[in-house]
Amino acid sequence: xxxxxxxxxxxxxxxxxxxxxVPLPEFARLRRTEPVRWIAQRPRVSGFDDAGYWAVTxxxxxxxxxxxxxxxxxxxxxxxxxFNESISRDQIDAQKLIMINMDPPEHTRVRQIVQRGFTPRxxxxxxxxxxxxxxxxxxxxxxxAGPDGSFDFVTNVAVELxxxxxxxxxxxxxxxxxxxxxxxxxxxxxxDPEYAIxxxxxxxxxxxxxxxxxxxxxxxxxCPAKDIVSQLVAAEDEGNLSGDEFGFFVIxxxxxxxxxxxxxxxxxxxxxxxxxxxxELYKRERPDTTAEEIVRWATPVVAFQRTATQDTQLGGxxxxxxxRVGIFYSSANHDPDVFEAPDVFDITRDPNPHLGFGGxxxxxxxxxxxAVLEINLIFxxxxxxxxxxxxxxxxxxxxxxxxxxxxxxxxxxx
Numbered sequence: 001x002x003x004x005x006x007x008x009x010x011x012x013x014x015x016x017x018x019x020x021x022v023p024l025p026e027f028a029r030l031r032r033t034e035p036v037r038w039i040a041q042r043p044r045v046s047g048f049d050d051a052g053y054w055a056v057t058x059x060x061x062x063x064x065x066x067x068x069x070x071x072x073x074x075x076x077x078x079x080x081x082x083f084n085e086s087i088s089r090d091q092i093d094a095q096k097l098i099m100i101n102m103d104p105p106e107h108t109r110v111r112q113i114v115q116r117g118f119t120p121r122x123x124x125x126x127x128x129x130x131x132x133x134x135x136x137x138x139x140x141x142x143x144x145a146g147p148d149g150s151f152d153f154v155t156n157v158a159v160e161l162x163x164x165x166x167x168x169x170x171x172x173x174x175x176x177x178x179x180x181x182x183x184x185x186x187x188x189x190x191x192d193p194e195y196a197i198x199x200x201x202x203x204x205x206x207x208x209x210x211x212x213x214x215x216x217x218x219x220x221x222x223c224p225a226k227d228i229v230s231q232l233v234a235a236e237d238e239g240n241l242s243g244d245e246f247g248f249f250v251i252x253x254x255x256x257x258x259x260x261x262x263x264x265x266x267x268x269x270x271x272x273x274x275x276x277x278x279x280e281l282y283k284r285e286r287p288d289t290t291a292e293e294i295v296r297w298a299t300p301v302v303a304f305q306r307t308a309t310q311d312t313q314l315g316g317x318x319x320x321x322x323x324r325v326g327i328f329y330s331s332a333n334h335d336p337d338v339f340e341a342p343d344v345f346d347i348t349r350d351p352n353p354h355l356g357f358g359g360x361x362x363x364x365x366x367x368x369x370x371a372v373l374e375i376n377l378i379f380x381x382x383x384x385x386x387x388x389x390x391x392x393x394x395x396x397x398x399x400x401x402x403x404x405x406x407x408x409x410x411x412x413x414x
Contacts, residue, residue, distance in 0.1 A: 006030065009040075010026065010039070011039055012026070012039060012055055012302075013046065013081050013082040013401040014401070015401045018302060018399070018400055018401065018402075018403075019397050019398065019399035019400070020397070022299075022302065022330050024331075024343075027057050027330065028331075030057045030331070031058050031331065035057050035058040035315040035316070036054055036055070036056050036057075036314050036316065037055050037317070038052060038053075038054055038055075038317070039326070041053070044085050045082075045085060046081070046082040046083060047083030047084060047087040047092060048077060048092075048324065049089075053305065053324040053325060053326045054314075054317060054319055054323060054324070054325045055328060056314065056315065056325055056328060057328050057335075058331075058332065058335055059335040059338045059355065060337075060338075061315045061327075062327045062328065062331075062355055063359045063360055064314065065314070066355075066360050066361040066363065066364075069103050069107075069361060071308065071312055072307065072309070073103050073306060073307045073308075074100065074101055074102065074306060075101055075102055076309070076322075077092070077305065077307045077324055078092060079100050079101050079304040080095070080101075080305065080402065081304060081305035081324070081326050082401035082402060084191060086200075094203075097248045098248045098249075098252050099111060099114070099248070099249060099252055100252055100256065104362055107362055110249075111362070111366065113240060114366065117169060117170070117228035117231070117232065118366050118367055118369065118370065122169075122228065123373060126168055126370070127377075130374065131380075133160075134377040134378045135381045137156075137157055137160045137161055137164075137378070137381070138157065138378075138381040138384075138385045138386060139385065141153075141156040141157050141386075142386065144156065145412075145413060148412060149412045149413035150410060150411065150412040150414065151410075151411065151412075152408050152409065152411075153409040153411045154262070154266050154406060154407060154409050155408075157269075157378065158262045158378075158409075159181060161377070162374060163180060163181055165374055166180065166253050167180070169253075169370070170216070170227070170228055170229050170250065170253070171216065171220075171225065171227040171229050176212070179212070180209070180212075183209045183254060184205075184209075184259060186202050187202045187206055187255055191400050191401055192398055192399035192400065192407075194399075194407070209254055210247035211247070212250070213243075213249070214243040214244060214246065216229060216246075217232075217233040217241075217247070218243060220233055221233055232249075256367070259300070259403060259405065260300040260301060260371070261371045261374055261375070263404060264294055264295050264300050264371065265294075265379075266395070267294070267297060267298030267404070268298060268375065268379065269379075269409065269411070270406070271297050273389065273391045273411070275345045281348075282347055282379065282383060283383045286380065286383070287347050287348050289347060289349060289350050290375075290379065291376050291379075292352045292354065292372070293346060293347045293348075293352060294347075294379075295356035295371070296333045296339075296352060298356070298404060299330040299355075299356050300356070300404050300405070301402060302328065302329065302330045302402050302404050303326045303330070303402050304326075304327055304329075304402070305324050305327065306324075306325045306327065307324050307325065308324075309321060329356060329359070332355045332359070333355055338353060339352075389411050390412055390413075391410070391411055392411060393408075395408070395409045
């Protein structure tokens with residue numbers, strides 16, 4: 001089946017496209033006409049020596065790919081759907097040490113270790129501290145606002161709680177959170193010329209995080225504390241992480257746990273302020289369903305990729321072994337076969353089987369509970385201290401091939 005409404009050369013991973021908008025109309029056309037479609041690319045434009053990828057756009061198909069790692073590998077070409085042209089294959093392969101780019105059984109081994117830090121008990125133990133941090137962050141934003149009450153929501157509010165949560169979780173000194181923020185930005189923002197980040201700078205930032213984390217792990221091995229780092233690295237021969245494995249885990253936290261939650265909070269604030277009825281409802285009732293709808297609406301990770309391990313059929317398409325397959329969460333989260341009125345922001349939506357934390361399977365987001373907690377706490381604090389917040393400008397979007405990111409969101413309490 002053809003899809004004539006999609007222009008020739010259209011690429012869902014074009015960073016110029018995602019800097020402008022999430023291509024929801026084009027996703028809708030594909031879901032209706034060609035739910036698994038080949039997207040041609042010139043060789044090396046994404047860092048891969050191939051001719052393109054398959055775009056998977058329906059909710060059920062994204063779930064299928066996500067839950068069949070034996071057919072669709074995260075390891076062969078990593079989960080990142082587009083690097084830039086300058087990256088080498090060696091640089092791509094080096095990223096296979098990060099858990100998100102592993103396949104079972106190695107992924108299973110590492111995940112079973114690191115999930116100790118994300119048990120319900122572990123997350124509950126952070127709640128009181130993070131609640132106070134959320135209140136302090138909002139209070140500080142009010143204190144540092146301009147004479148007209150204006151400030152940048154991203155840097156003054158959205159950035160801070162995810163960074164402080166990671167610091168709290170793994171025992172990073174709060175004074176070092178700016179370093180983690182800078183390093184994670186450099187790793188994720190290589191497509192945005194405003195940051196002038198090259199693959200080499202991104203790789204250097206990754207190594208800075210690894211080095212920092214390995215030093216932290218070494219210190220805990222020598223002098224264990226009552227924290228998650230000590231649990232993860234204290235005794236490698238007892239099924240714990242080596243120092244370098246812990247370093248690569250912190251890379252995952254810095255990007256997956258920081259960038260994504262920051263952008264969910266930013267998009268959530270923008271959604272509230274452009275849907276004032278929902279903001280009034282939230283301030284009045286604080287529905288427990290709010291955070292899940294914010295994540296569905298924001299879908300901070302537009303897409304990840306898998307690579308076919310054998311010839312297979314999906315959504316009417318024949319996928320060949322070695323083909324890259326893009327699973328587009330942003331499209332799945334607007335699938336009308338699953339969501340009633342998917343283009344409506346509704347914080348009371350229930351059920352809400354969105355794929356903003358992944359499509360299930362081995363790579364379902366380990367930090368979901370922490371992310372939901374952070375979102376709930378920060379919006380409680382905002383609603384209490386800044387009930388009259390308003391927009392003063394349009395969001396400035398990140399130029400990225402796979403992140404639905406916002407660099408700046410100007411707001412005012414005045």
